[in-house]
Amino acid sequence: MKILIVTDAWEPQVNGVVRTLKQTRAELEKLGHAVDLISPKEFKTFPCPTYPEIRLSWRPGRKIAARIETFKPDAIHIATEGPLGLAARKYCLKNKLPFTTAYHSRFPEYVQLRFGIPLSWTYKWLANFHNAAEAVMAPTKVVVRDLEARGFKKVVMWSRGVDLDLFKPGGREKLQTRRPIFVYVGRVAVEKNVEAFLELDLPGSKWVCGDGPAAAALRTKYPNVSWLGVLSQPELAEVYNSADVFVFPSKTDTFGLVLLEAMACGCPVAAYPVTGPIDVIGEDGPGALKHDLQQACIDALKIDREEVRRFAERYSWAAASRQFLDHLHPFTPDGQQELRALQSDAAWQAGE
Structure with a gap:
């Protein structure tokens, strides 16, 4: 099947959307599908207001039309x-x-934090955008329910995975500071609530891996915190392995791929009991979820790293990509026939 994916988020951005799309494309191609991806790299762009790292495409309509007509996708x-x-x-x-x-x-929560725009306005606009689709894919059951309550239609679940061969237990020598070592990995921006982690009175040392619009100010404000900037995935695996606890202070993420990456390396998680952590980890999972984030960090130190790894092994990109395929709506006879054939396969239904 010929599948076209259109995304405004792509390299050099480093975030969960980009990683999800790259992994999904790779898995689909393993299954024999032809995947084309339209991204901002093909267009003239301008910086997103308040977030210059994100580039927005300028007047892409004609080129989008030409690309679709040239590729002739099935979905x-x-x-x-x-x-x-x-x-x-x-x-x-x-x-x-x-x-x-x-x-x-x-996105509505991000917009409210940055510009003060009421949540209801942005959710209304997004519902109008997505309700024209045959299916709206959301990463967790909680997000599915939240969107339905906001007026979204045809919402289905498309979960996420982790590369268990790349992110796995290994040497713990990457970070040479006083233990216990607490680490945050992700975008350094107001919506990620990073400062809630930096303010904690914790034993040992703190590290931040990532960059973003709030990074410069936070580096100045918290000189005792170690900063690594943006790292490659192999380097991130070394960081997760070196850390004693992965701290996830965000209250606005829908999933949080970094949670799976840390757990696949055996690193326990400390987070708030909100959408994202509670969906991925659960109340009795390989992490400590508390409204008191400092206590969650201390409690996470007691969690067995082998149990954390075993929990992460439940997730795979292959299974997540099968979900994605199931939700596609091919509009050509060839695409419809191929998807029906896949869905009738017993191994497919079993998720093997």
């Missing part, structure tokens, strides 16, 4: 709600082509 998936997503949606509606979308992040 179209629109991953984001930015300029490219809007242009692809407009083309599909004009030409009566069914498509699917995905809800990756708590």
